[in-house]
Amino acid sequence: MLSRLSLTFFLLFFSNKVLGAQGEGGMPQLNPASFSSQIFWLLISFSILFLIVHFFLLPRLKKIREHRDETINNYLSQTQNLNHQIDNIIAQTDKELNEAKTSFNNKIKEELENNKIIFEKEVDLIEKDFEKKKEKLNHELLKSKDSIKKNVPKICMDLSNHLYEKILGEKTESDPKEFEKVIKDL
Amino acid sequence: MASPLSQFEIKTLIPIEVFGHDISFTNSSLAMLITIISILLFMIIGLKNSNIVPSRKQSLIELSYEFIAGMITDNVGKAGMKYLSFIFSLFMFILVGNLLGMFPYSFTWTSHIIVTFSIAFFIFLAVTVIAISKHGLVKFLKFFAPSGVPKPMLLLLVPIEIISYLSRPISLSVRLFANMMAGHTLLKVIGGFVFVLGANSFIIGGVLPVAFLVALTGLEIVIAFLQAYVFAILTCLYINDAIHLH
Numbered sequence: 001m002l003s004r005l006s007l008t009f010f011l012l013f014f015s016n017k018v019l020g021a022q023g024e025g026g027m028p029q030l031n032p033a034s035f036s037s038q039i040f041w042l043l044i045s046f047s048i049l050f051l052i053v054h055f056f057l058l059p060r061l062k063k064i065r066e067h068r069d070e071t072i073n074n075y076l077s078q079t080q081n082l083n084h085q086i087d088n089i090i091a092q093t094d095k096e097l098n099e100a101k102t103s104f105n106n107k108i109k110e111e112l113e114n115n116k117i118i119f120e121k122e123v124d125l126i127e128k129d130f131e132k133k134k135e136k137l138n139h140e141l142l143k144s145k146d147s148i149k150k151n152v153p154k155i156c157m158d159l160s161n162h163l164y165e166k167i168l169g170e171k172t173e174s175d176p177k178e179f180e181k182v183i184k185d186l
Numbered sequence: 187m188a189s190p191l192s193q194f195e196i197k198t199l200i201p202i203e204v205f206g207h208d209i210s211f212t213n214s215s216l217a218m219l220i221t222i223i224s225i226l227l228f229m230i231i232g233l234k235n236s237n238i239v240p241s242r243k244q245s246l247i248e249l250s251y252e253f254i255a256g257m258i259t260d261n262v263g264k265a266g267m268k269y270l271s272f273i274f275s276l277f278m279f280i281l282v283g284n285l286l287g288m289f290p291y292s293f294t295w296t297s298h299i300i301v302t303f304s305i306a307f308f309i310f311l312a313v314t315v316i317a318i319s320k321h322g323l324v325k326f327l328k329f330f331a332p333s334g335v336p337k338p339m340l341l342l343l344v345p346i347e348i349i350s351y352l353s354r355p356i357s358l359s360v361r362l363f364a365n366m367m368a369g370h371t372l373l374k375v376i377g378g379f380v381f382v383l384g385a386n387s388f389i390i391g392g393v394l395p396v397a398f399l400v401a402l403t404g405l406e407i408v409i410a411f412l413q414a415y416v417f418a419i420l421t422c423l424y425i426n427d428a429i430h431l432h
Contacts, residue, residue, distance in 0.1 A: 028192075034300075050272060058271050
């Protein structure tokens with residue numbers, strides 16, 4: 001920077017002698033004849049540039065950037081909404097699932113209890129039936145026992161007569177009453 | 187061979203005179219018009235069929251817009267955004283003016299002190315008007331006497347502050363003008379070496395200056411951008427001073 005400035009000032013002060021040897025008059029930058037024209041055209045060109053940039057180009061650029069920001073923000077808010085909705089749906093699903101689980105468990109419990117009651121009823125019925133049948137059977141057994149008891153002297157007599165006949169080869173006729181007496185004595 | 191300074195000569199293309207004032211259309215005026223036409227074409231083509239998803243050309247414009255907007259928000263704050271159009275136009279005007287000046291046989295209007303000084307002086311006036319209208323004349327004058335300074339010191343400090351304030355347009359304009367002029371003069375001088383050394387040593391001697399010239403051209407392109415940036419950022423700082431008055 002310093003070397004550039006020193007070169008400039010060197011040219012500024014000595015250009016007439018060193019570089020303007022061809023009679024051009026040194027640094028053209030210091031010729032005031034062109035100042036008005038340069039200032040005028042600078043004013044015109046910079047004003048045109050500034051006005052077009054300020055009123056047409058930058059507003060258009062800003063509009064696009066705003067539109068972009070708006071779109072991005074819209075997408076972001078939409079995404080947030082969707083996320084929120086998803087969270088809600090997940091929460092709702094979880095809630096419904098839990099409710100369904102609870103209701104399912106309750107129903108199972110209810111059914112189990114119902115089945116238990118039905119089972120107990122059935123068991124009761126079966127037991128009652130069994131008791132009935134048992135009683136009936138006992139009764140029948142006693143009856144049969146009695147009938148067997150009654151028939152024992154006759155059967156014994158028949159059996160002894162038959163044995164007698166088989167051993168001695170002759171028939172015998174016993175008195176059933178005597179047989180009964182013998183058995184009773186036994 | 188022409189003088190290295192002949193490239194800065196103003197040549198009248200269409201002589202115009204209004205009320206005794208010469209406002210002829212010159213090569214400088216032509217360069218300025220080419221500059222604004224280039225900027226406007228660049229922007230109009232870039233913004234044509236502009237969309238939310240930008241094309242390459244639109245991205246380039248948005249990049250420059252963001253660059254300037256960032257420069258303003260960093261140095262002035264949100265209050266400076268209303269000067270965006272001006273800073274944007276100024277930066278693009280100087281940048282494209284500097285870059286177009288790099289083309290051979292073109293004209294660098296930023297290498298003319300009267301042009302850079304006019305811009306800088308306008309900025310100086312505008313900034314002063316903004317400061318006075320925003321804070322009033324008394325508060326503005328207090329700007330030259332920082333608070334908390336002992337009274338005897340003010341005798342020394344106030345003139346320094348005033349001189350530094352008044353020298354703003356000079357420093358701003360001379361910086362741009364000097365850089366552009368020195369750079370182009372240097373390129374022309376080295377270019378002269380290429381011919382002189384090449385002619386006296388069967389072309390071989392011209393190779394080194396050509397390499398140097400290529401390197402310098404690259405450096406000048408960087409300086410063209412840098413000077414436009416410095417001009418714009420200093421304008422931002424002056425606007426910041428006007429708005430906030432330290």
